[in-house]
Amino acid sequence: MQEDRTPLKTVRIESPVMAKNRQLAQANQRVFNSHGILVVNLIGSPGSGKTTLLEAMVARLGDALAVIEGDVQTRRDAERIERAGGRACQIETRGACHLDAQQVGRAVQDLRLETDPCKVLVIENVGNLICPSSYDLGEHLKMAVLSVPEGDDKVLKYPSLFSRASVLVVNKIDLLPHVHFDVDRAVDECHSLNDGIIVFKTSGKTGEGVAELCNFLAARQAELAHGIGE
Amino acid sequence: MHEFAAAQDILEMLEHTLGAKREVKRVHLTLGPLSGIASDALRFCFSELARLDGFGSPDLVIDEVASRVRCGVCGMEYAVMDFADACPGCQSLRREILSGDEFTLDWAEVEEE
Numbered sequence: 001m002q003e004d005r006t007p008l009k010t011v012r013i014e015s016p017v018m019a020k021n022r023q024l025a026q027a028n029q030r031v032f033n034s035h036g037i038l039v040v041n042l043i044g045s046p047g048s049g050k051t052t053l054l055e056a057m058v059a060r061l062g063d064a065l066a067v068i069e070g071d072v073q074t075r076r077d078a079e080r081i082e083r084a085g086g087r088a089c090q091i092e093t094r095g096a097c098h099l100d101a102q103q104v105g106r107a108v109q110d111l112r113l114e115t116d117p118c119k120v121l122v123i124e125n126v127g128n129l130i131c132p133s134s135y136d137l138g139e140h141l142k143m144a145v146l147s148v149p150e151g152d153d154k155v156l157k158y159p160s161l162f163s164r165a166s167v168l169v170v171n172k173i174d175l176l177p178h179v180h181f182d183v184d185r186a187v188d189e190c191h192s193l194n195d196g197i198i199v200f201k202t203s204g205k206t207g208e209g210v211a212e213l214c215n216f217l218a219a220r221q222a223e224l225a226h227g228i229g230e
Numbered sequence: 231m232h233e234f235a236a237a238q239d240i241l242e243m244l245e246h247t248l249g250a251k252r253e254v255k256r257v258h259l260t261l262g263p264l265s266g267i268a269s270d271a272l273r274f275c276f277s278e279l280a281r282l283d284g285f286g287s288p289d290l291v292i293d294e295v296a297s298r299v300r301c302g303v304c305g306m307e308y309a310v311m312d313f314a315d316a317c318p319g320c321q322s323l324r325r326e327i328l329s330g331d332e333f334t335l336d337w338a339e340v341e342e343e
Contacts, residue, residue: 006342008255008340008341008342009342010339011248011338011340012336012337013337014335015243015334016334016335017239017240017259017333017335018333020242021239096235098232130232130266131232131266134236134265134266134267134333156313156314159264160265160331163264163330164264164331188323189323192313192323192325193313195302195324195326
């Protein structure tokens with residue numbers, strides 16, 4: 001005897017997951033564009049030197065730069081940026097491994113861009129090579145930081161980040177004489193995921209390469225402001 | 231563990247589509263290797279959240295599709311799951327990525343009311 005079963009129906013949905021975050025990210029980007037601010041989503045491992053790099057950028061860009069710091073806990077990074085003479089606000093995610101567009105939208109309100117404008121805003125994401133790559137924040141470009149002590153084999157292990165980044169920063173190059181890191185290998189593997197990625201070699205500690213990176217960001221900001229002004 | 235947030239998002243999408251929280255028999259997703267989502271972690275979070283949140287115990291079917299790429303040297307199109315795999319035609323790693331970041335909720339199966 002056949003079992004009596006309720007018939008099933010299929011409901012088609014066919015929608016991207018995390019579309020809500022993307023909509024909030026688009027709203028953030030409209031705010032950034034209205035102020036002519038270039039926004040960078042800075043992503044790298046814990047300890048890759050993201051904050052030290054930002055301290056060196058504050059010394060060059062001064063008031064033109066504002067920073068949103070993302071960490072699981074503490075205001076330590078925002079305090080470092082402020083001690084270096086920069087403007088920063090801190091997001092503490094209280095456990096989450098990434099920033100999302102809603103948190104960034106709130107932090108942007110705290111920065112009061114109407115009365116206190118900047119040209120470049122860097123959002124330093126929670127130290128992590130995986131989760132932050134899935135969340136758009138409204139940025140114009142993702143900047144991946146890979147520091148020399150992490151090893152030159154990391155790019156293909158974390159393809160979702162390096163395929164989406166517009167800029168690769170190879171950081172801590174002052175340590176190249178002391179550790180094995182083949183810069184060409186890392187860059188070639190990055191190009192295998194993302195042919196158009198722009199590469200900078202920097203040391204946040206010595207300042208090497210920071211001027212080139214800042215000049216690039218300033219030029220991109222000028223293009224953005226020009227494009228919006230037209 | 232951003233898969234937890236992703237699982238919450240899927241359940242919100244289901245609730246929105248179905249008009250209410252209700253028992254779901256099966257859910258189908260498509261996932262590409264550049265999505266940054268780990269299917270096992272997603273499965274774990276989804277099944278726990280679905281049960282606790284009034285969606286029953288749906289089967290989660292995840293179609294893990296490969297990334298399509300075009301070789302930058304010989305032009306051959308091929309599929310990759312692991313980006314350390316070179317072109318099967320010429321062994322080059324130079325390539326243009328055509329797809330791979332898919333993360334979609336495709337359909338759900340529920341009992342007829």
